[in-house]
Amino acid sequence: MNTLYVEGNSLLHRLSARVKLLALALTGIALIFIISPFALAIAALAAGLLYASLRIGWRQSWLRLRPVFLTIFVVAVFAFFVSSAHEAATTLFRLTTLMLLAAAATATTTIGDFIDEITLAARPLERIGLVKAADIGLSVGLVIRFVPEVMTRYRAIREAHAARGLKPRPLTLAVPLIILTLKSADEIAAAIDARGIRGQN
Amino acid sequence: MSTRDLVLAALFAAIIVVLGLLPPIAIGFIPVPITAQSLGVMLAGVVLGAKRGTVAVLLVLLLVAIGLPVLSGGRGGLAAFAAPTSGFLIGWVFAAFVTGYLSERLISRSQTGLVQGAGFFLAALTGGVVVLYAFGITYLALITGLGFKQAFLGSLAFVPGDVLKAFVAALAGRAVMVGYPLLPQRA
Structure with missing residues (x-):
């Protein structure tokens, strides 16, 4: 599976994941309290420059940012008509700033670093018995491993429909996909336990 | 959580992806094109129940957050949480939980097929539409300053598609229960 991480050696790449995530969270909170569209426009410009400093390229950046930016844009246009130009500009610049900063953090942090950080953050939850921190990395690995498998099963079910001249319908595709996929849970769980990956249970 | 439950949640997260x-x-x-991904969230609830269904959805959101483009349309990364519609994304967790919880409460194996189907539909509709939109609309109204009324009206176009998905989820939930029952029984 492709990730959104981009190789590089910029300042953001070298900063630790924790610093980036904390900075992102704090900026997100700060942005809610800034209500001047002018100040927010400057913030958006600064975030844009930071993102540009990663040298991802116009085309690739557009592909990455387009879906979120379009939603922001549509909502801003909607706000312009039903509320006010002030409200529309605030929404547009505030969310664009947040989007650019978030995308910059995603592009400069590897999956491994993220998982280490999440595992660390889950330690206090482990102490109160809510989750096992090590399970988080394991589960993420499992999902990434299963996606191509499920995709292959989906294609096989579609082909089975075509071979029988049946029109593919949501229900006749989803039900066999779910049953076939979940039926392998026992084997996989046994394999994980046999290797003692989760330690003592 | 047993290893089997963890694997079931991970497998279902892969299905949602x-x-x-x-x-x-x-x-x-229906005025807007519909994606199958939010159907997956309702399915997680009706098939796996509250706990495992919620974990499956949390895993998908975790993949999004760590930078995998696993949302429909290849969206992903932390920026996906910066959209005005991100409330719907966060609402998925609660949608799966409520759908799962109601499914466990409302459905028992001794009921007739029709009653089970109706129970699953009610669960998917409450979780996947009512609860989901409550989160989505509240977030949209607060983050954009649109106000609740406008945010509600702006979201209405998506409701028919989601009601249809609740219907599909109900039929699929019953079919999976007949073929390979996993739903914990509370009732």
Whole structure:
């Protein structure tokens, strides 16, 4: 599976994941309290420059940012008509700033670093018995491993429909996909336990 | 959580990801094209129940947050949480929980097929539409300053598609229960 991480050696790449995530969270909170569209426009410009400093390229950046930016844009246009130009500009610049900063953090942090950080953050939850921190990395690995498998099963079910001249319908595709996929849970769980990956249970 | 439950949640998270890779379909009487991914969230609840269903959805959101483009349309990364519609994304967790909880409460194996189907539909509709939109609309109204009324009206176009998905989820939930029952029984 492709990730959104981009190789590089910029300042953001070298900063630790924790610093980036904390900075992102704090900026997100700060942005809610800034209500001047002018100040927010400057913030958006600064975030844009930071993102540009990663040298991802116009085309690739557009592909990455387009879906979120379009939603922001549509909502801003909607706000312009039903509320006010002030409200529309605030929404547009505030969310664009947040989007650019978030995308910059995603592009400069590897999956491994993220998982280490999440595992660390889950330690206090482990102490109160809510989750096992090590399970988080394991589960993420499992999902990434299963996606191509499920995709292959989906294609096989579609082909089975075509071979029988049946029109593919949501229900006749989803039900066999779910049953076939979940039926392998026992084997996989046994394999994980046999290797003692989760330690003592 | 047992290893089997963890694996079931991970497998279902993979199913939700795959449903997001399928192209959106346009249906005549519904104004916006619908994606299968939010159907996956309701399915997680009706098939796995509250706890495992919630974990499956949390895993998908975790993949999004760590930078995998697993949302429909290849969206992903922390920026996906910066959109005005991100409330719907966060609402998925609660949608799966409520759908799962109601499914466990309302459905028992001794009921007739029709009653089970109706129970699953009610669970998917409450979790996947009512609870989901409560989160989505509240977030949209607060983050954009649109106000609740406007945010509500702006979201209405998506409701028919989601009601249809609740219906599909109900039928699929019953079919899976007949073929390979996993739903914990509370009732």
